[in-house]
Amino acid sequence: MNQADTEIITAILTEGGYAPAEDEHSADMVLLNTCAVRANAVDRAGNVLSHLKGMKRRRKGLVVGLLGCVPQYEREQLFSDFPFVDFIVGPDNYRDLCGIVRSVRDGVRQQSRIDYDQQETYAGIEPVRASRISTFLPVMRGCNNHCAFCVVSVTRGRERSVAFDRVIAEVTGLEKAGYREVTLLGQNVNSWRDAGKELDFAGLLEGVSHAVPSMRIRFTTSHPKDISESLVRVIGERPNLCNHIHLPVQSGSSRMLDLMKRGHTREEYLDKIAMIRDLVPGAAITTDLIAGFCTETEEDHRQTLSLMEAVGYDTAFMFYYSVRPGTWAARNLPDDVPEAVKKARLQEIIELQTAMSRDLYQREIGKTVEVLAEAESKRSPSKLMGRTATNRAVVFDRKSFKPGDHVQVRITAATSATLSGEAVSPEVSKSAL
Numbered sequence: 001m002n003q004a005d006t007e008i009i010t011a012i013l014t015e016g017g018y019a020p021a022e023d024e025h026s027a028d029m030v031l032l033n034t035c036a037v038r039a040n041a042v043d044r045a046g047n048v049l050s051h052l053k054g055m056k057r058r059r060k061g062l063v064v065g066l067l068g069c070v071p072q073y074e075r076e077q078l079f080s081d082f083p084f085v086d087f088i089v090g091p092d093n094y095r096d097l098c099g100i101v102r103s104v105r106d107g108v109r110q111q112s113r114i115d116y117d118q119q120e121t122y123a124g125i126e127p128v129r130a131s132r133i134s135t136f137l138p139v140m141r142g143c144n145n146h147c148a149f150c151v152v153s154v155t156r157g158r159e160r161s162v163a164f165d166r167v168i169a170e171v172t173g174l175e176k177a178g179y180r181e182v183t184l185l186g187q188n189v190n191s192w193r194d195a196g197k198e199l200d201f202a203g204l205l206e207g208v209s210h211a212v213p214s215m216r217i218r219f220t221t222s223h224p225k226d227i228s229e230s231l232v233r234v235i236g237e238r239p240n241l242c243n244h245i246h247l248p249v250q251s252g253s254s255r256m257l258d259l260m261k262r263g264h265t266r267e268e269y270l271d272k273i274a275m276i277r278d279l280v281p282g283a284a285i286t287t288d289l290i291a292g293f294c295t296e297t298e299e300d301h302r303q304t305l306s307l308m309e310a311v312g313y314d315t316a317f318m319f320y321y322s323v324r325p326g327t328w329a330a331r332n333l334p335d336d337v338p339e340a341v342k343k344a345r346l347q348e349i350i351e352l353q354t355a356m357s358r359d360l361y362q363r364e365i366g367k368t369v370e371v372l373a374e375a376e377s378k379r380s381p382s383k384l385m386g387r388t389a390t391n392r393a394v395v396f397d398r399k400s401f402k403p404g405d406h407v408q409v410r411i412t413a414a415t416s417a418t419l420s421g422e423a424v425s426p427e428v429s430k431s432a433l
């Protein structure tokens, strides 16, 4: 979502007459778009700010602005911690950016725009997109869930959806502009609604799928309690809806899930997984996991490991718990798992997932998969990198292919994170989607 927001911010600034600098050293203004979801991300923003402090001392007139979830979360307190910051702007206030920058240049410092705007979806702003092949489209913002550990409802406010017709117009425009893939984004994308049309997210996916048949369609992030049978069915039925579902579970223990206020049990989650496996054979399922949440016992941790094995995740985002002030857990639960234990449990989770990913990827060797080529491989200019519909990264010889091509690739080798292989067909096969 931050990457998509940065593309919106760039569009707003470009419209206001600003242009990207080569790097921070040649820039007149440095903006930091920040994430508050984990303490580690906030600390990293603090480290970059310390670096900018030195730059600002050396370069008179340099403007420094802090954007995104950290200012929304920490508010004007930031000016006490980082007095050299010229302004802070939260996720609902990017339209004010050019005006703020102008007044900073006129000498008005330490400005803040951190109001919630329950209507703001940035509709009508054409993002300056980072890729010409695969792009993001936010279709809803905010979250009405209050998971005990999460700051999102604080930083991004309540849910609001982009209207169905607007989404269809946007994706149709992307297809005409030559994009091959779009990821529909939302903090809790399954709860997208168009009340006027009485449509839910399953209806949106079906509509988008028919509107842009040549494009691959992905979505993230889903909440397990909101994954409906109709949604999974439409993924199974429509060929251009990618068979990859990111379904954060956070813990395999029902006791932990209850404390986390996730709104489902381990058994209910596994029932949803069984439904996905039944209706979308071959689907890749990925997840988010937190080690060492408040009061977690060794038995709770074992349940997470056993759930991982039961599901067979493709990959996972894995972290250990860090208290986020302002959340329900920070106010009501003891952060009583020692850091060394959190780290040891996280390590076990990572090792299990790495082994499972390696096994899963090894089983792809010898198969032919369709890959949407995205870019030159970072390791070699003679290779391209792309993804399967299941979101597995594949590296293959470039030959005459170019980013944007759909390429049939026979898999010859695998690590726990990447497949590699040889292109077996020069055919650009939209129909195979």
Ligand code: SF4
Pocket: 143, 144, 145, 146, 147, 150, 151, 152, 153, 187, 188, 223
């Ligand atoms: S559903 Fe996701 S974004 Fe919303 S509160 Fe829970 S963890 Fe945070």
